[in-house]
Amino acid sequence: MTFGATPSPPGPRPPRRSRARRFVPLGIAAWMVLEIWLLIVVADATNGLTVFLLLLAGVIAGAYVIKRAGRRAWKNLTESLQAGRDPAVPPKDPASGSGNTLPMLGGLLLMVPGLVSDALGLLCLFPPTGKLIHHRAEKVLNRRAAHSPGTFGDAFQQARMHRPDGKVVQGEVIHDDEPPAPRRQDPPLTG
Template sequence: MLRVGLFLAFLVVPVLEIWLLIRIGSVIGGWQTVALLIADSLLGAWLVRREGRRAWAALQGAIRSGRMPDRELADGAMIVAGGALLLTPGFLTDILGFFLILPFTRPVARRWLSWFFGRRVRVMAARSPYGALFDRGDGFGGGDGFGGGRRGPVVHGEVIDGIDGVVADGDALDRRRRDA
């Protein structure tokens, strides 16, 4: 499914970019369209540099304080991705690049990407033969590490002491282990 989506994105996005460039060029003129593309590239480069420095300073501060810099690393990755999108000529990719870079839209992008990647991890874990071992019901693992979220049928039985094969109740087995 992801491969089909990527194929369509690499096919559809350039066609949309060319269509939009032609439409804007027919309204404001060819040279003005090129000038607008150069201007938003320069603005984007300045913004990437400024926000990249801020993200780097925040990352260093988080490391110095001894906490996990998860938000700072996500911001840095979004700034790099946004910068790459701004290098691609076209207005649609520039809009998405600015959305990832601007400090007031980045938290929205971070929440959306966190939801998207969390969903992808849950789907991939469900496909994995080991996915049930780490599922606690919410899809992020944890709990007791042995499928704590899913309960199967209860199997009643009795505890057998492995040393001498004697059937023992729980209290007698605990006393015997303490005494040994």
């Protein structure tokens, strides 16, 4: 027993975990349990060969969709480079095949084993629902980007220079006015 010792103040509180870090693993686990349960229900209703053929068809269809979307993205890139456009800036015409994200996501979801992921992948590939998903995701991302200064997208916009003729030139400003810092001279080694 010590007398006269003062209790040490409590240390800084550890940072709270975000909601996403708390609930995303639970959501993934629930999704996996649902996928396994649905596969078991289908296997009980039919047989194991049917489940295997469904999973195989999903992998083959997903690979085909991803390959097709990748070829379309490569074609758009080469066309924009040949036309002299900046490939990072999407074309103004939305009908020119500028959307390869949802088909690739749909193909990836088709390749993931499970029936729920296959249904979500097909929703991404079906044009009416794909457009709804695209517009909703664009609204959410634009709203988040507008409310969070200091993001990577904000820094990317700041790194562009606007020329008087309206063209945007990416680059970095290097000032030659500042003299270079003097080099540190180490004393010679003697031994």
